[in-house]
Amino acid sequence: MQPLINEWQLGSKLNQALQQQHRADFSLWLALLSPAIEEMAAFQTPVSEAKPANSDLYQVLGLVKTRSFGWQQHDTTTLQQQSVAIQHSLAQLKLHSYLQPEPWVLQEDSRKLDSQIIADLDAHCRRRLNSAPIERPATDETALFEILEQLADEPFFTPA
Known part of the structure; x- marks a missing residue:
């Protein structure tokens, strides 16, 4: 059985229940x-064939991309720099x-959840x-x- 996600899958059942006051x-x-919200039918717009403009907002606004939560190659030097910074002041750290x-975390695994949480x-x-x-149904x-x-x-x- 396929789970119900949005109103398209119900067809006219929701409308009929409303009109018949059930x-x-x-x-x-x-x-x-x-x-x-992102799965509601009102937000499922048709897929457009137009290609979006190729602009990187991170580069335009001068932002740094967020890092992953897991351990990376350069983290050893980052932690060493933080240990030096804490010796100077907490504000610098x-x-x-x-x-x-x-x-x-040491290894980032977004699928690793406790079975009790999943239940x-x-x-x-x-x-x-x-x-x-x-x-998505054909429109x-x-x-x-x-x-x-x-x-x-x-x-x-x-x-009446």
Whole structure:
């Protein structure tokens, strides 16, 4: 069974539950959807064929790219420089650690989580942890025009 991620996978079930005033069904469908903002249907824009401009914002703004959390080749010299800096003053050590941050772990492995933590995650977090890509349905831009024509033919308000 494929997990529900966004409204496209429900089709018209969410809309029908809302129109027929089935609050329990509507609440159930909403609870099954992913809470991640970037996975909502409103943010799944069509893929454009235009190539983005090749500009590196790090270079334009003069920023240094963030380092990984794991141990690297040059970290031995960085730690030696920090030990010299702490002998002078704590302010110099603080400045040095801001400019050249030290490693947090020996080996960086983002997949290495405790089994109890993984067991406490919901289904959507486990899916993102396993990096399952979002399957996007094929979009038809002309379908909206047909829906608008159908709505124009129907009366706006029908008394019960």
